[in-house]
Amino acid sequence: MTAVADTKVTLGFEAEVKQILHLMIHSLYSNKEIFLRELISNGSDAADKLRFTALGDDGLYEGDAELKIRVEFDQGARTLTITDNGIGMTRDEVRDNIGTIARSGTRHFFEALTGDQAKDSQLIGQFGVGFYSSFIVADKVTLETRKAGEPAAHGVRWESAGEGDFTLESIDKPERGTQITLHLREGEDDFLDGWKLRSIIRKFSDHISLPIVMLKESYGEEAGEAEKTIEWETVNSASALWAKNKDDITDEQYTEFYKHVSHDFQEPLARLHSRVEGNNEYTLLLYLPARAPFDLWDRDTKHGVKLYVRKVFIMEGSEKLMPRYLRFVRGVIDSDSLPLNVSREILQEDKLLEKIRSGAVKKVLGLLEDLAKNEPEKYTTFWKEFGQAFKEGPIEDFKNRERIAKLMRFASTHTDSSEQTVSLDDYIARMKEGQDKIYFITAESHVAAKNSPHLELLRKKGLEVLLLSDRVDDWLVGYLTEYEGKPLQSVAKGDLDLGSLADESDKQHVEEASKELEPLIERIKRVLGDKVAEVKVSARLTDSPACLVSDTYGMSRTMERIMKSVGQGGGVPNSKPIFEINPDHPLVVRLKFEPDDVKFGDLAHVLYDQAVLSEGAQLEDPAAFVKRLNALLQGS
Incomplete structure (x- = not known):
């Protein structure tokens, strides 16, 4: 390691982190207990990642393959400590993942803040900044971690009071994994009580599939003196929720599991829990969120559905599990058929996974069809939040195009x-x-x-x-x-x-007007030049003097503007629109009899620019439009 990495350094938070910490410290969350669920969920994720990584390298377990999360408290020191023996982090990973918020949508997040604490707390949960929720109850947080497989000397300590900066230093850490110590604020004594902590864990994290352990204190009478023995006990049920029978799972347990896998603070809109049997067996527990996350339009985001093979985490957020247009779906898919030592590379071509993905998509579409038919209010909520993403479906999923279109x-x-x-x-x-x-x-x-x-x-x-x-x-x-x-x-x-x-009389009127106005059409074409591909009498106008029409097989004018606005206009040819005129409109009639070439040119350009404006587009030369319009209004 370099000399810089070995020394203790103080670094400043990003501006966005400071703002989020400020909001959290001032208790925007309506339920402070939420911080414990977030830290336990992070520890569970770290254990999942170690399980997967160790499939190719048993040495990462370092002789201890029993994964668990420990929760301890010290009333005298006023500290609460959450420890996992998962994958751990390097110094660089700590700096990248803890010292910054590397998520898209940060600016949008702050723009959406209203000043209403209840509404803003929901936005914070939607943004997903779980680790920082520690500062709701702590005035200092110490994190110590070491990456699995690294030497003990490569441990890292991160510490912050949740204000403007944090410190990083190298430490010796014999055990792999991460330990987070919260130095509790005055008035947060509830989190120094064993019974209270156990009830929070059972409420929010009972579904976590690895043991969450706490020290159990038991007393026995011997020779008239109290003999105290210390042992660890598992607080949660420590079994995969999705593997249980649906009848044995409460709505509250389903909801808390959703919050765990999605890092959302709200209840889901809908869920489906299904077991598929046969040659390719797998279990689905999938959810529709009630609100769109801020990173819905981030193409690099990896949140989404998690893949397990016989309860061992493999990967998350891959398009091999769920197509892009359903990227808002959260939950787990657990396969009994895929090989446990499957690699991400093998998954790219695995036919069984293709069948699982196809089956999962059909189940999600079925859930949406059920909502649309039986719970229209919920479906309206879904469409408002995710409709634009769902509209990508016919583009991406030809096989299910009709079902998607119906929805x-x-x-x-x-x-x-x-x-x-x-x-x-x-x-x-x-x-x-x-x-x-x-x-x-x-x-x-x-x-x-x-x-x-x-x-x-x-x-x-x-x-x-x-x-x-x-x-x-x-x-x-x-x-x-x-x-x-x-x-x-x-x-x-x-x-x-x-x-x-179509009325025959309308067709005849257009044909007759086209012949009658041939001189006018030619005159307009000469004036507008290469702005238009063609000038013709319109069959679609009844009130407006003119409009612009795209070629039947060409790109729409709206699409052209969108492509140019996102910086992709370089490869888009500047197609010329068809300029259609209404032969019965007074301005077109005036144009027909206008002898002055200058006034004729001004009026023709004004009609063209008005047609551009009626599309909601911007003029290339607004000043010229204003000048011509003023001249016509003044009658000069």
Whole structure:
């Protein structure tokens, strides 16, 4: 080790850690007992990691393969100590995992804080900063750890008073694993009581599958004197909850297990517990959270479903267990069929695991179908929190595309609400006689979609349109091209095909206007130049003077803007829109008879820019638009 690593150093917390510590120290959690569950869960995770790592190297057990967590207290010193003999940490891992919060969504977390302690405590739990909950009850925390397999001299001590900094130093630590000592604040004497600690452990951590032990004090009378003997006793049931019969598990036990595996502080929205038997046997205990975590959109996050093989932890958060569009699912899958010495590399190709994943996905979709049918309020909550992620399903999971599509919800012109409550089945049930397409529009906001000029003719005919304003929607409709045999058609791409619902008189009017306005169309094309691919008379406008339409098979204008906004516009060609004009609108009529080339050019550009603005997009040259508009208003 280097000289720097051997010395005691004082380092500052990141700004985000300071803010979180401040919130915790001021008791934002409504239940202080939660800190003990979090520290025990961390110890359980460390034991799971050692079990897996030691599959390829028994020497990591260092002669002690009996994994457990010890909870001790010292009333005189006012300390509470939680010790595990799991994988342990190196000095660098301590600095990275304890001294910082390396999670995405930190800024979002602080933006979401309201100042309301009850609401903010839920946000802290949702963010998942379990170790720091120690400072709710402690004014100093000391952590001593050593990585399994490392020499005793490679132990590390971390210590902090939960203020601006922490210290790191190297120590001799004969035992592997991690020991956390909490120096309790005044007034926290409840956590120096054996009966109280046992009740907390049984309440919150009874499901932990390795023993949680405490010192048992027993007394015997001999020769008139009290003889005191000390022995360890297991406080929890120390058995895997998912392996038990469902009838033997209470709702409270299910909930506490969810909080353990998810590090969430709220109750789950729903759960499923299932045993699959046959050639490929496995058990599922999976949960739907009630709220989306802050790292839902972090593609590097590894939280999710844990894989066990005969109760031995193997890995967590792999797409081999659950597809990306179901990344919010939490819980465990325990296989009896996979080999215990399976490696992550073998898992990449394992056919049994593919079958387990497929079965788990079907079970989750079944759970969602049950919620949608029998508990619509819960399903509404699910959709608000996870709908955008779930919409990735048809893109990613072709095999289950129809089931996923049936579960999706959208906003539509059927209601004035921006809430996504309309299913594709709802839409089809309301389709007009003779209607053979599902119409939709994509936009960058619900308001832009709802007020788009592209909807005018469909509104006039009473045709419902799905209003798609989530960023994922443009990708979605590229893969979900039909449902129940009915194609999905954008009302902002190509010619608007109403099939048998189109009036012959309307078609004739467009044809006649197109011939009559040929000179005007050519004149507009010369003025707008390479801004547009084509100028034509519109069949979809009834009130607006003009709109922009994408090519039938081209990328939508909304998609183009999204790609450019995320820095991927370099490979996206600048496609030119089709500029459609309403032949009956007074401004277009004025344009037809405008002799002044300058005024004609100003008016044509203003109509084009208005069409851009009506999409919710930004103008390339707002100043030029304002100048032209002012000139027209002044009549000059």
